[in-house]
Amino acid sequence: MATIVNELSYGDAPVKIRADLAGAHARAWRRLAEPGVWFDGATRVAIAAETRNAASCKLCAERKDALSPYNVPGEHDSLGDLPDGALETIHRIATDPGRLMQSWVHGLLDDGGMSDAEYVETGGVVVTIIAIDTFARSVGIEPPALPNPVAGEPSRVRPAGAKLTGAWVPWVAPEDRTQTEIDQGLYGEGGPFIAHIRRALSLVPAEAIGFFDLVENQYLPGREMRNFGEEYRAITHSQIELIAGRISALNQCLY
């Protein structure tokens, strides 16, 4: 049986990290190295490594400075472990997310290099490593060394209820979940209204579930998010939302 070889721990951090937050990071770290739905563990770790590598890509820097990134051709500086479509996906999400376009996504998918579900899983890995690395930078610790991949095959199960109804990729509406997806925790305790952001990665339910495990422990669970009568963190709701709003403005994200 495959075993986890690297456990993420914040025992040596210069400040005390909440146990729930550290636990969520440890689970995300484990998930990063394990076989996913469409990729094996080695590919998932390679996506995480390439996400880090994108920060020093010359093409990405040129595109970032250009009026339009779509007018700057070239090749990404890569670690050489992934195909071109994956590189373009990872580098653009990592370095210039605010200017992604639907036509760009469809171009990647139409080229035949990846399926819509592989695109979503790639994105899920990218945002997981970005969350963990941003936390490390914020709190003042080195980004952790990437985990060793866990052997095994991806499950290759596409959600039966996924439909293209609002976003650029299909999502699973709450009413279209299977009992298995509900049991796995897709949308957690959410009621009939599930925010679009929670649905966004649901074409690969494990990514949606895993990412929101991170979100709820770093930020707040949904119910606490809207309970303004009580404070759950060392900073208030308004202070939390100020940081959220500021970083979203810097990322040029309207959502």
Added chain:
Amino acid sequence: MQLLRESSRHSGNDIDFNAILGETDGDVGIPHADILVEFTEAVWGDDDTRLMTARKEIVGVMGEDALVDASGITATFNAIDRVADLTGIPLEDSKAEDTADLREELGINVFETGNA
């Protein structure tokens, strides 16, 4: 932004939403807004000295737990913004209606996802 407005309504504090654009001169209606905005900008940027100073300021004024919780928020939103961008999810109608005036006032409608 919708949740910032809701927290403002609940607390009765009059919040200056220009703070999310980095404008924190004067009283913006959120305690330590200037420290938190400086920290957020430093995390997002690449000036390590600026970030070290910002961290010290948070710890000194608000405590270590505040640094950890603020770090959880920068981590969340630096990632979640990308989830929204990579999937092209639309803003929910209720959020769009509730924040239309603010988005217009702050001039951030230009950030709308690229449906082209």
